[in-house]
Amino acid sequence: MTAPTVRAAAPRGRRPAPPPKPPAAQRWRRRGPLLPALLLTIVLTQIPMLLTVFYSLFSQNLLRPGSREFVGLANYADVLGDRLFRNAVFNTVVLTASTVLLSMALGIGLAILLDKKFLGRSIVRTLLITPFLVMPAAAALLWKTSIFNPVFGLLNWVLSPFGVDNVDWVSRFPMASIILVLVWQWTPFMMLIVLAGLQSQSPEVLEAATVDGAGPWSTFGYITLPHLRQFIELGILLGSIFIVQTFDAIFMITQGGPGQATTNLPYFIYQESFRAFDVGEAAAAGVLVVVATIIIATFALRVISNLFREEV
């Protein structure tokens, strides 16, 4: 990557009478203090990425010391030719898209409910956020052993009056079980982002809308929703990135099974790097995950912007 050159942009034609460019020394005095943080951020965040690309071009197996050699794109060819990899891609897409969209829908609903003041609001907000605060591995274990378990599980106990008996939820509905846990875990995240957006709304604008005679629905549709749009998009974008990376829930609840039914990309990579110790192929798969994430995030964003187009 080329180092970004810090330079003042050419004055835009649209702006009326652009202020005269301050002298270079003054510009640097304004910008200087922020540069170290920015440079350090670039170095810290880009190194892991570059490292992965680098490793993906080498064939290296930790079980055979000294086996490292440059192989170009061979790792990518191997990974893409792997049927298990393509299966993992499919599972990742299903898992991520359904979790992101469901948790965003629920998150928006809850954020709107929480935006108004009521008795005990801060307690309710804290309760709603708890799934996000529990360690994901512990939460997954809890779901598996206490809720989904066919014999000791709470779900069967609660449903037993309705004739449901000893259903093994995880092996009968593996994907749906994982999605349920993930939606439970990620709704608070979406809710927090949307809530932050709701609260950054200028009260003057809302007041003006009320004065102009707008009802609660039209205020929401014409003012709140467009304002929220960037927050919703941010939530979807970041949510997709994080949810594609789901590992703990799958490791704890299904171990990628039954068969390969819930093996997603991170779990596939885990098997490559910590069971087969094939560092090169794991890195190549990692780079491919980046590509997949970009595709999923773009798709999710397109779905949401279509919704907006119909809405407004």
Add this chain to the structure above:
Amino acid sequence: MTRRRSRLLAEIVTVLVAAAVAFPLYWMVLSALKPAGEIQSTDPRPWTWAPTLDSFERVLTVDGFARYFLNSVVVATAVVALSLLMSFLSAVALTRFRFRGRTVLLVMLLVAQMVPIEALTIPLFFLMRSVGDVVPAFGLNELGSLVLVHLAFSLPFAIWMLRGFVAAVPVELEEAARIDGASRLRFTWQILFPLVLPGLVATSVLAFIHAWNDFLFAKTFIISKTENQTLPQAILVFFKPEENDWGAIMASSTLMTVPVLVFFVLVQRRLVSGLAGAVKG
């Protein structure tokens, strides 16, 4: 009248949803308090008549528990403090200053976050080993290595989150401050910082949680110096080949959740105070 009734209905729904959502957490605490025989029973009652602290005792008497706890606190605190400082300054730079490659940089920050950590752990292990030869404090087996890695993974999210908040502060406000004679530094800390605070809270919660819950990096980087291990590794003790100690696993999960909950409750007030009040003041 109907308005008020529907409002009340909405509030009841919210409370019910909140209770359902928090139920697994209740179950975790309950399992930690149940006596040994009651935890895995065919009649999983959502209460217990004989609560006991035995499970907690087993957790707290694990060798080095206090030390692991302290290590986790140090790592998480350092990550939160450094990521707040760096992401705030970077977000201001990336929002307020126009320079070539700015958009590319923003996208690259996100792309960097998309690499699954399972693919990165082994390459980073080798990298940290080399780093340790130059700067021992950031090498393998040191808490510094964990701080660096978590910082790298929390910064992109933080910057993207803050960018919107910084952008929402009108440039006119900045110009007015300059005309009134406020220095750049003073504007940044006294005007911009409070306005961006809700965003900082959200990002600090996430950075804290990530660093606090991390298991994979801690397990890979801290190999021989056991006194530098972090809390999630303490839980492993209770997974035994013959039979897992569920009570202790739930008790340690509960203990791990407490600091995160405390941290969240402490900072959450800032989430509501929001931008609106700050702009008026």
